[in-house]
Amino acid sequence: MQKSTIQFLIINCFLAIVLVSCGSVTKNYTPKKLDKTSYQVPYFSDSKTDYVYKTNITVYGNEISGIFIAKKINDTTHRIVFTTEFGNKLLDFEISDTDFKVNSIVSELDRKILINTLKEDFRLLLKKEYLIQEQFGNDSADIYKSKDGKRDNYLFVSKKDHKLEKVIHSSQTKEKFTLTFSSENNIFAEKIEIVHQNIKLKIELNYFKSE
Amino acid sequence: MKTKIYILFFLLNISGISLFAQEQKMSDAEIAAFKQDVNVVSKKIKTLSTDFVQYKHLDFLSKDIETSGKMIFKEPSLLQWQYKKPYNYSIVFKNGKILINDEGKKSAVDIGNSKIFGRINKLIVGSVSGNMFDDKEFTISYFKIKGQNLAKFVPKDATLKKHIKQIELTFDKEEATVVQVKLLESSEDYTRIVLKNKVINAKIDDSVFNN
Numbered sequence: 001m002q003k004s005t006i007q008f009l010i011i012n013c014f015l016a017i018v019l020v021s022c023g024s025v026t027k028n029y030t031p032k033k034l035d036k037t038s039y040q041v042p043y044f045s046d047s048k049t050d051y052v053y054k055t056n057i058t059v060y061g062n063e064i065s066g067i068f069i070a071k072k073i074n075d076t077t078h079r080i081v082f083t084t085e086f087g088n089k090l091l092d093f094e095i096s097d098t099d100f101k102v103n104s105i106v107s108e109l110d111r112k113i114l115i116n117t118l119k120e121d122f123r124l125l126l127k128k129e130y131l132i133q134e135q136f137g138n139d140s141a142d143i144y145k146s147k148d149g150k151r152d153n154y155l156f157v158s159k160k161d162h163k164l165e166k167v168i169h170s171s172q173t174k175e176k177f178t179l180t181f182s183s184e185n186n187i188f189a190e191k192i193e194i195v196h197q198n199i200k201l202k203i204e205l206n207y208f209k210s211e
Numbered sequence: 212m213k214t215k216i217y218i219l220f221f222l223l224n225i226s227g228i229s230l231f232a233q234e235q236k237m238s239d240a241e242i243a244a245f246k247q248d249v250n251v252v253s254k255k256i257k258t259l260s261t262d263f264v265q266y267k268h269l270d271f272l273s274k275d276i277e278t279s280g281k282m283i284f285k286e287p288s289l290l291q292w293q294y295k296k297p298y299n300y301s302i303v304f305k306n307g308k309i310l311i312n313d314e315g316k317k318s319a320v321d322i323g324n325s326k327i328f329g330r331i332n333k334l335i336v337g338s339v340s341g342n343m344f345d346d347k348e349f350t351i352s353y354f355k356i357k358g359q360n361l362a363k364f365v366p367k368d369a370t371l372k373k374h375i376k377q378i379e380l381t382f383d384k385e386e387a388t389v390v391q392v393k394l395l396e397s398s399e400d401y402t403r404i405v406l407k408n409k410v411i412n413a414k415i416d417d418s419v420f421n422n
Contacts, residue, residue, distance in 0.1 A: 050272045054298050056313070065300070065313050071271055079271050085278070085300050086292075087267040087394070087402030088374060106374070208297045 025154050025170045029136035029143055039130045039144055039155055041164055043181060043189045047072040051188065053205035055082065060200045066090060068205055070126060078126045079103075095122055121194050121203065124169055125179060130155060141165065151176070161186070174198070234361065237353040245353060245360050246344055248387040259284045261409040265294075270399035282406070288336055289420045303422040304335070310422040317422070338380055338392045349378075358384050 044051055055068040069081045076096040083089050092103040100119050109115075130146035130153060137143060144155040148169070156166035163186050167179040175197045182191040194203040237245065260283045267276040280294040280301075293301040303310040309320040337343030344351060349364040364378040374396070381391040388409060395401040 048273065050274055050276075052276055054300075063313075063316070063318055065311075067267075067276065069269065069272065069276070073271055081269060083267065085294060085302070087265065087276075089396055089400065206298075 025152075025168055025175060026136050026143070026145070029138050032135045032137045032142070034132060034135045035142070036144075037132050039132060039146070039157070039164075041128050041130070042187050043164070043183065043192075044070055044072065044078065044126045045128050046187075047074075049188065051207075053192070053207050055206075056204045058200075058202045058204075070122075078122075080122055080126075091118075093119070093122065095119065095126060097123070097127065117196075117199070117201065120169075121177065121179075124153065124167060125192070125194065177201075233356045235355045237355055237360075241355070242353045245362075245382075245387075249344075249382065252387040255412070256284075257286050257412050258415045259409065259411055260413065260415065261406045263292075263407070264405045266403045266405075268401050268403065275403075283415060283419055284336065285415050285417070285420070289417070290336055291420055291422065292335075301422055303420050305420050310420075312422045338378065338389060343380075356381075359390070360384055 049071075051070040053068040053070075055066050057064040057066075066085060067083045067087075069083070071079050073079045073094070077099070078095055080091075080093045080095060081089060082091045089104065089106075091105040091109060094101040094103060100123075102115065105115070130144065132144045132146055132155075134145040135142065136145070140160070141156040141158050144157065146153045146155065151169060151171050154166075154168040154170060155164060156168075157163065158165050163181070163183055165181055169176045169178070177194060177196040177198075180193040180195070181189040183189040188207065190207045192205040194201075194205075196202070260281065262279070263282050264277065264279045267278075269276075278294050278298075279296045280292065282293070283291045288304065290304040291301060299312075299314050301312045303312075307321065311318045311320070333343075337345075343349070343364065344362070348368065349366055351365075352363045354361040354363070360382040362380045362382070364380070366372045366375060366378075375394055376397060377395040379391075379393040379395070380389050381393075382388060383390050388411075390406055392404040392406070393401055394404075
Protein backbone atom coordinates (compact mmCIF):
# COMPACT_ATOMS: atom_id res chain seq x y z
CA MET A 1 0.00 0.00 0.00
CA GLN A 2 2.69 2.43 1.03
CA LYS A 3 4.88 1.75 -1.99
CA SER A 4 2.16 2.68 -4.44
CA THR A 5 1.34 5.71 -2.31
CA ILE A 6 4.90 6.94 -2.55
CA GLN A 7 4.93 6.41 -6.30
CA PHE A 8 1.72 8.39 -6.58
CA LEU A 9 3.24 11.05 -4.43
CA ILE A 10 6.29 11.32 -6.64
CA ILE A 11 4.31 11.36 -9.89
CA ASN A 12 1.90 13.95 -8.59
CA CYS A 13 4.63 16.15 -7.23
CA PHE A 14 6.10 16.34 -10.72
CA LEU A 15 2.68 17.06 -12.16
CA ALA A 16 2.18 19.80 -9.61
CA ILE A 17 5.49 21.38 -10.49
CA VAL A 18 4.55 21.37 -14.20
CA LEU A 19 1.09 22.75 -13.57
CA VAL A 20 2.04 25.74 -11.45
CA SER A 21 -0.47 28.50 -11.99
CA CYS A 22 -0.34 32.17 -11.10
CA GLY A 23 -2.06 34.11 -8.34
CA SER A 24 -0.88 35.77 -5.16
CA VAL A 25 -2.17 34.89 -1.70
CA THR A 26 -2.69 38.53 -0.77
CA LYS A 27 -4.55 39.78 -3.83
CA ASN A 28 -7.86 39.98 -1.98
CA TYR A 29 -6.49 41.65 1.13
CA THR A 30 -5.90 45.25 2.04
CA PRO A 31 -2.32 46.31 2.89
CA LYS A 32 -1.96 47.81 6.35
CA LYS A 33 0.68 49.49 8.47
CA LEU A 34 2.85 47.05 10.47
CA ASP A 35 1.70 46.79 14.09
CA LYS A 36 4.43 44.30 15.10
CA THR A 37 7.73 43.03 13.76
CA SER A 38 7.52 39.51 15.17
CA TYR A 39 4.85 37.02 16.19
CA GLN A 40 5.15 34.36 18.92
CA VAL A 41 3.17 31.14 18.54
CA PRO A 42 2.11 29.55 21.83
CA TYR A 43 0.85 26.17 20.64
CA PHE A 44 3.97 23.97 21.03
CA SER A 45 6.12 26.25 23.13
CA ASP A 46 5.92 24.73 26.63
CA SER A 47 8.79 22.36 27.43
CA LYS A 48 6.82 20.76 30.27
CA THR A 49 3.88 19.71 28.13
CA ASP A 50 3.63 16.40 26.27
CA TYR A 51 1.71 17.31 23.12
CA VAL A 52 -0.21 14.15 22.24
CA TYR A 53 -2.65 14.00 19.33
CA LYS A 54 -4.75 11.28 17.73
CA THR A 55 -3.88 11.59 14.10
CA ASN A 56 -5.40 10.78 10.74
CA ILE A 57 -3.36 11.11 7.60
CA THR A 58 -5.10 10.93 4.25
CA VAL A 59 -2.73 10.55 1.34
CA TYR A 60 -4.15 9.93 -2.14
CA GLY A 61 -7.22 8.25 -0.71
CA ASN A 62 -5.28 6.04 1.71
CA GLU A 63 -5.82 6.50 5.41
CA ILE A 64 -3.18 6.07 8.07
CA SER A 65 -4.05 6.69 11.68
CA GLY A 66 -1.95 6.80 14.80
CA ILE A 67 -0.65 8.96 17.59
CA PHE A 68 1.40 12.10 17.04
CA ILE A 69 3.62 13.15 19.91
CA ALA A 70 5.64 16.35 20.10
CA LYS A 71 7.81 17.61 22.91
CA LYS A 72 10.08 20.60 23.20
CA ILE A 73 13.38 19.07 24.31
CA ASN A 74 15.46 22.26 24.42
CA ASP A 75 15.27 25.95 23.43
CA THR A 76 15.43 25.30 19.72
CA THR A 77 14.43 21.68 19.16
CA HIS A 78 11.31 19.52 19.24
CA ARG A 79 11.21 15.75 19.27
CA ILE A 80 8.42 14.27 17.16
CA VAL A 81 7.24 10.68 17.27
CA PHE A 82 4.42 9.08 15.31
CA THR A 83 3.19 5.69 16.53
CA THR A 84 0.36 3.30 15.70
CA GLU A 85 -2.48 3.01 18.23
CA PHE A 86 -0.69 -0.10 19.54
CA GLY A 87 2.32 2.03 20.30
CA ASN A 88 4.69 0.84 17.56
CA LYS A 89 6.93 3.69 16.58
CA LEU A 90 6.65 4.58 12.90
CA LEU A 91 8.91 7.60 12.86
CA ASP A 92 11.03 9.59 15.27
CA PHE A 93 12.40 13.01 14.27
CA GLU A 94 14.25 15.87 15.92
CA ILE A 95 13.52 19.20 14.32
CA SER A 96 14.47 22.86 14.74
CA ASP A 97 14.47 25.92 12.48
CA THR A 98 17.88 24.97 11.17
CA ASP A 99 18.46 21.29 11.99
CA PHE A 100 16.72 18.05 11.22
CA LYS A 101 17.54 14.55 12.36
CA VAL A 102 15.82 11.22 11.72
CA ASN A 103 16.25 9.10 14.84
CA SER A 104 14.30 6.22 13.31
CA ILE A 105 11.74 5.47 10.62
CA VAL A 106 10.13 2.18 9.54
CA SER A 107 11.29 0.99 6.14
CA GLU A 108 7.78 1.34 4.63
CA LEU A 109 7.89 5.12 5.21
CA ASP A 110 11.58 5.61 4.54
CA ARG A 111 11.26 7.65 1.33
CA LYS A 112 13.10 10.90 0.82
CA ILE A 113 10.17 12.79 -0.67
CA LEU A 114 7.86 11.80 2.18
CA ILE A 115 10.43 12.68 4.85
CA ASN A 116 11.07 16.06 3.22
CA THR A 117 7.35 16.82 3.02
CA LEU A 118 6.82 15.94 6.69
CA LYS A 119 9.92 17.90 7.65
CA GLU A 120 8.51 21.04 6.03
CA ASP A 121 5.07 20.49 7.55
CA PHE A 122 6.30 19.81 11.08
CA ARG A 123 8.87 22.58 11.03
CA LEU A 124 6.15 25.10 10.32
CA LEU A 125 3.76 23.46 12.78
CA LEU A 126 6.29 23.78 15.62
CA LYS A 127 7.75 27.18 14.67
CA LYS A 128 7.61 29.45 17.68
CA GLU A 129 8.50 32.83 16.21
CA TYR A 130 7.89 34.53 12.89
CA LEU A 131 9.58 37.76 11.82
CA ILE A 132 7.06 40.02 10.10
CA GLN A 133 7.78 42.14 7.02
CA GLU A 134 4.34 43.09 5.73
CA GLN A 135 0.82 43.29 7.05
CA PHE A 136 -2.61 42.95 5.47
CA GLY A 137 -6.16 42.65 6.68
CA ASN A 138 -9.56 41.27 5.81
CA ASP A 139 -12.92 41.34 7.64
CA SER A 140 -12.01 38.85 10.32
CA ALA A 141 -8.22 38.67 10.57
CA ASP A 142 -4.94 40.53 10.63
CA ILE A 143 -2.62 38.90 8.11
CA TYR A 144 1.12 38.97 8.65
CA LYS A 145 3.62 38.13 5.95
CA SER A 146 6.83 36.45 7.06
CA LYS A 147 9.68 35.54 4.71
CA ASP A 148 10.76 31.89 4.69
CA GLY A 149 13.71 31.55 2.30
CA LYS A 150 12.36 31.81 -1.23
CA ARG A 151 8.84 31.31 0.07
CA ASP A 152 6.50 33.19 2.41
CA ASN A 153 4.31 32.37 5.35
CA TYR A 154 1.04 34.21 5.89
CA LEU A 155 -0.24 34.24 9.44
CA PHE A 156 -3.95 34.81 10.00
CA VAL A 157 -4.65 36.17 13.48
CA SER A 158 -8.33 36.61 14.34
CA LYS A 159 -9.40 40.17 15.11
CA LYS A 160 -11.95 38.96 17.63
CA ASP A 161 -9.78 37.04 20.09
CA HIS A 162 -6.25 37.47 18.70
CA LYS A 163 -5.68 33.77 18.11
CA LEU A 164 -3.48 32.37 15.37
CA GLU A 165 -6.00 30.51 13.23
CA LYS A 166 -4.17 29.78 10.02
CA VAL A 167 -0.74 29.76 8.43
CA ILE A 168 -0.42 29.59 4.65
CA HIS A 169 2.92 28.49 3.28
CA SER A 170 3.26 29.84 -0.21
CA SER A 171 5.64 30.37 -3.12
CA GLN A 172 5.58 33.69 -4.98
CA THR A 173 2.74 32.45 -7.10
CA LYS A 174 0.95 29.58 -5.38
CA GLU A 175 -0.16 28.30 -2.00
CA LYS A 176 1.70 25.13 -1.03
CA PHE A 177 0.06 24.07 2.21
CA THR A 178 -2.09 25.45 4.99
CA LEU A 179 -2.08 24.88 8.74
CA THR A 180 -5.36 25.51 10.55
CA PHE A 181 -5.50 25.74 14.34
CA SER A 182 -8.49 25.54 16.69
CA SER A 183 -7.64 26.68 20.18
CA GLU A 184 -9.89 27.32 23.16
CA ASN A 185 -7.42 29.00 25.45
CA ASN A 186 -4.77 30.30 23.02
CA ILE A 187 -2.17 28.18 24.85
CA PHE A 188 -2.42 24.94 22.96
CA ALA A 189 -4.43 23.90 19.92
CA GLU A 190 -7.01 21.14 20.37
CA LYS A 191 -7.40 20.56 16.68
CA ILE A 192 -4.95 21.12 13.85
CA GLU A 193 -5.21 20.45 10.14
CA ILE A 194 -2.37 20.43 7.67
CA VAL A 195 -3.70 20.49 4.11
CA HIS A 196 -1.52 20.45 1.01
CA GLN A 197 -2.72 22.26 -2.05
CA ASN A 198 -0.40 20.68 -4.62
CA ILE A 199 -0.41 17.08 -3.42
CA LYS A 200 -3.32 15.11 -1.98
CA LEU A 201 -2.12 15.05 1.57
CA LYS A 202 -4.07 16.00 4.65
CA ILE A 203 -2.99 15.55 8.26
CA GLU A 204 -5.54 15.95 11.05
CA LEU A 205 -4.46 16.18 14.68
CA ASN A 206 -6.88 15.95 17.61
CA TYR A 207 -5.46 16.60 21.06
CA PHE A 208 -6.21 14.01 23.69
CA LYS A 209 -5.62 13.84 27.38
CA SER A 210 -4.32 10.56 28.79
CA GLU A 211 -6.36 9.10 31.62
CA MET B 212 19.71 20.02 45.78
CA LYS B 213 22.65 17.73 46.43
CA THR B 214 20.74 15.88 49.11
CA LYS B 215 17.90 15.35 46.68
CA ILE B 216 20.25 13.81 44.15
CA TYR B 217 21.70 11.53 46.82
CA ILE B 218 18.23 10.43 47.83
CA LEU B 219 17.38 9.77 44.22
CA PHE B 220 20.49 7.66 43.75
CA PHE B 221 19.77 5.86 46.96
CA LEU B 222 16.24 5.03 45.83
CA LEU B 223 17.41 3.96 42.39
CA ASN B 224 19.99 1.73 44.00
CA ILE B 225 17.48 0.12 46.29
CA SER B 226 14.98 -0.52 43.53
CA GLY B 227 17.82 -1.82 41.37
CA ILE B 228 18.87 -4.27 44.03
CA SER B 229 15.35 -5.36 44.81
CA LEU B 230 14.64 -5.88 41.13
CA PHE B 231 17.62 -8.16 40.90
CA ALA B 232 16.56 -9.91 44.03
CA GLN B 233 13.03 -10.40 42.69
CA GLU B 234 13.93 -11.53 39.20
CA GLN B 235 15.41 -14.99 39.60
CA LYS B 236 16.37 -17.26 36.77
CA MET B 237 14.35 -20.49 36.58
CA SER B 238 16.03 -23.87 36.68
CA ASP B 239 15.52 -26.27 33.76
CA ALA B 240 13.00 -28.25 35.79
CA GLU B 241 11.09 -25.07 36.66
CA ILE B 242 11.05 -24.02 33.00
CA ALA B 243 9.62 -27.37 31.97
CA ALA B 244 6.93 -27.22 34.67
CA PHE B 245 6.04 -23.62 33.82
CA LYS B 246 5.70 -24.33 30.08
CA GLN B 247 3.61 -27.39 30.89
CA ASP B 248 1.25 -25.29 33.09
CA VAL B 249 0.85 -22.58 30.45
CA ASN B 250 0.24 -25.12 27.68
CA VAL B 251 -2.45 -26.91 29.68
CA VAL B 252 -4.26 -23.65 30.42
CA SER B 253 -3.92 -22.12 26.96
CA LYS B 254 -5.25 -25.36 25.39
CA LYS B 255 -8.38 -24.94 27.46
CA ILE B 256 -8.93 -21.36 26.29
CA LYS B 257 -11.73 -21.27 23.70
CA THR B 258 -12.61 -17.64 24.30
CA LEU B 259 -11.05 -14.92 26.37
CA SER B 260 -12.07 -11.38 27.11
CA THR B 261 -10.19 -8.93 29.26
CA ASP B 262 -9.93 -5.25 30.07
CA PHE B 263 -6.58 -3.68 29.36
CA VAL B 264 -4.66 -0.53 30.10
CA GLN B 265 -1.88 0.39 27.71
CA TYR B 266 1.03 2.56 28.80
CA LYS B 267 3.20 3.93 26.03
CA HIS B 268 6.51 4.92 27.53
CA LEU B 269 8.80 7.20 25.59
CA ASP B 270 11.92 8.26 27.36
CA PHE B 271 11.57 11.97 26.55
CA LEU B 272 7.95 12.33 27.71
CA SER B 273 7.08 13.45 31.22
CA LYS B 274 4.19 10.98 31.44
CA ASP B 275 3.29 7.66 29.83
CA ILE B 276 0.49 7.88 27.28
CA GLU B 277 -2.38 5.92 28.75
CA THR B 278 -5.13 4.33 26.66
CA SER B 279 -7.54 1.61 27.71
CA GLY B 280 -10.25 -0.70 26.49
CA LYS B 281 -11.22 -4.32 26.00
CA MET B 282 -9.64 -7.26 24.22
CA ILE B 283 -11.64 -10.23 22.98
CA PHE B 284 -10.17 -13.46 21.60
CA LYS B 285 -11.94 -16.46 20.15
CA GLU B 286 -10.39 -19.63 18.89
CA PRO B 287 -8.64 -20.25 16.56
CA SER B 288 -7.57 -16.71 15.67
CA LEU B 289 -10.34 -14.12 15.96
CA LEU B 290 -9.03 -11.14 17.84
CA GLN B 291 -10.39 -7.71 18.64
CA TRP B 292 -8.61 -4.85 20.37
CA GLN B 293 -11.05 -2.15 21.28
CA TYR B 294 -9.74 1.14 22.64
CA LYS B 295 -12.47 3.02 24.49
CA LYS B 296 -10.54 5.76 26.26
CA PRO B 297 -9.66 8.45 25.45
CA TYR B 298 -10.85 7.62 21.92
CA ASN B 299 -12.84 4.89 20.18
CA TYR B 300 -10.68 2.77 17.95
CA SER B 301 -10.99 -0.91 17.35
CA ILE B 302 -8.98 -3.33 15.31
CA VAL B 303 -10.03 -6.88 14.40
CA PHE B 304 -7.78 -9.64 13.10
CA LYS B 305 -9.96 -12.02 11.10
CA ASN B 306 -9.43 -14.45 8.20
CA GLY B 307 -6.17 -12.90 7.10
CA LYS B 308 -7.60 -9.39 7.25
CA ILE B 309 -7.30 -6.45 9.59
CA LEU B 310 -10.54 -4.52 10.04
CA ILE B 311 -10.27 -1.07 11.55
CA ASN B 312 -13.04 1.05 12.99
CA ASP B 313 -11.70 4.49 13.83
CA GLU B 314 -14.44 6.55 15.50
CA GLY B 315 -16.95 5.03 13.07
CA LYS B 316 -14.68 5.32 10.03
CA LYS B 317 -14.10 1.79 8.71
CA SER B 318 -11.25 0.37 6.68
CA ALA B 319 -9.64 -3.00 5.92
CA VAL B 320 -6.09 -4.16 5.29
CA ASP B 321 -5.14 -7.50 3.78
CA ILE B 322 -2.57 -9.18 6.01
CA GLY B 323 -1.66 -11.30 2.99
CA ASN B 324 0.18 -8.27 1.62
CA SER B 325 1.92 -7.47 4.83
CA LYS B 326 4.24 -10.08 6.29
CA ILE B 327 4.98 -7.94 9.28
CA PHE B 328 1.28 -7.56 10.16
CA GLY B 329 0.85 -11.34 9.90
CA ARG B 330 3.73 -11.81 12.29
CA ILE B 331 2.41 -9.20 14.69
CA ASN B 332 -1.00 -10.88 14.63
CA LYS B 333 0.57 -14.21 15.54
CA LEU B 334 2.53 -12.52 18.28
CA ILE B 335 -0.52 -10.84 19.80
CA VAL B 336 -2.58 -14.02 19.80
CA GLY B 337 0.41 -15.85 21.22
CA SER B 338 1.00 -13.21 23.88
CA VAL B 339 -2.56 -13.15 25.07
CA SER B 340 -3.02 -16.89 25.23
CA GLY B 341 0.51 -17.20 26.54
CA ASN B 342 1.43 -19.88 24.05
CA MET B 343 4.36 -18.59 22.07
CA PHE B 344 7.24 -20.70 23.32
CA ASP B 345 8.67 -21.18 19.86
CA ASP B 346 12.42 -21.66 20.04
CA LYS B 347 12.75 -21.25 16.27
CA GLU B 348 11.39 -17.70 16.37
CA PHE B 349 12.76 -16.48 19.70
CA THR B 350 15.56 -16.80 22.15
CA ILE B 351 13.61 -17.25 25.36
CA SER B 352 14.71 -16.77 28.95
CA TYR B 353 12.64 -17.55 32.06
CA PHE B 354 12.48 -15.83 35.44
CA LYS B 355 10.60 -16.05 38.72
CA ILE B 356 9.21 -13.00 40.49
CA LYS B 357 7.13 -13.01 43.63
CA GLY B 358 3.81 -14.69 42.72
CA GLN B 359 4.58 -14.38 39.04
CA ASN B 360 6.57 -15.90 36.23
CA LEU B 361 8.29 -13.90 33.55
CA ALA B 362 9.30 -15.00 30.06
CA LYS B 363 11.47 -12.81 27.84
CA PHE B 364 11.41 -13.33 24.09
CA VAL B 365 14.08 -11.92 21.79
CA PRO B 366 13.16 -12.28 18.09
CA LYS B 367 15.67 -14.17 15.96
CA ASP B 368 14.42 -12.68 12.70
CA ALA B 369 16.27 -9.47 11.78
CA THR B 370 13.21 -7.74 10.25
CA LEU B 371 11.07 -8.40 13.27
CA LYS B 372 13.88 -7.35 15.56
CA LYS B 373 13.92 -3.92 13.93
CA HIS B 374 10.37 -3.40 15.18
CA ILE B 375 10.49 -5.26 18.46
CA LYS B 376 13.66 -5.71 20.45
CA GLN B 377 12.11 -7.90 23.12
CA ILE B 378 8.73 -9.09 24.38
CA GLU B 379 8.16 -9.77 28.04
CA LEU B 380 5.17 -11.77 29.21
CA THR B 381 4.33 -11.80 32.89
CA PHE B 382 2.18 -14.72 34.08
CA ASP B 383 0.15 -15.15 37.21
CA LYS B 384 1.76 -18.12 38.91
CA GLU B 385 -1.45 -19.79 40.07
CA GLU B 386 -3.58 -19.28 36.97
CA ALA B 387 -0.73 -19.58 34.46
CA THR B 388 -2.28 -16.83 32.35
CA VAL B 389 -0.75 -13.60 31.04
CA VAL B 390 -1.23 -10.52 33.22
CA GLN B 391 1.15 -8.14 31.48
CA VAL B 392 2.66 -7.78 28.01
CA LYS B 393 5.64 -5.52 27.52
CA LEU B 394 6.93 -4.76 24.03
CA LEU B 395 10.33 -3.13 24.05
CA GLU B 396 11.35 -1.13 21.01
CA SER B 397 14.64 -0.07 22.53
CA SER B 398 16.01 0.05 26.02
CA GLU B 399 14.23 3.37 26.65
CA ASP B 400 10.96 3.04 24.76
CA TYR B 401 8.34 0.40 25.32
CA THR B 402 4.62 -0.36 25.37
CA ARG B 403 3.28 -2.00 28.53
CA ILE B 404 -0.16 -3.57 28.48
CA VAL B 405 -1.76 -4.64 31.75
CA LEU B 406 -4.60 -7.18 31.45
CA LYS B 407 -7.27 -7.35 34.13
CA ASN B 408 -10.81 -8.66 34.76
CA LYS B 409 -10.08 -11.65 32.58
CA VAL B 410 -13.01 -13.92 31.65
CA ILE B 411 -12.20 -17.30 30.14
CA ASN B 412 -14.57 -19.38 27.98
CA ALA B 413 -17.64 -17.18 28.20
CA LYS B 414 -19.86 -17.46 25.12
CA ILE B 415 -18.77 -14.92 22.51
CA ASP B 416 -20.68 -14.50 19.28
CA ASP B 417 -18.75 -14.26 16.00
CA SER B 418 -20.58 -11.02 15.21
CA VAL B 419 -18.42 -9.29 17.84
CA PHE B 420 -15.63 -9.48 15.28
CA ASN B 421 -17.55 -7.76 12.47
CA ASN B 422 -16.20 -4.37 13.55
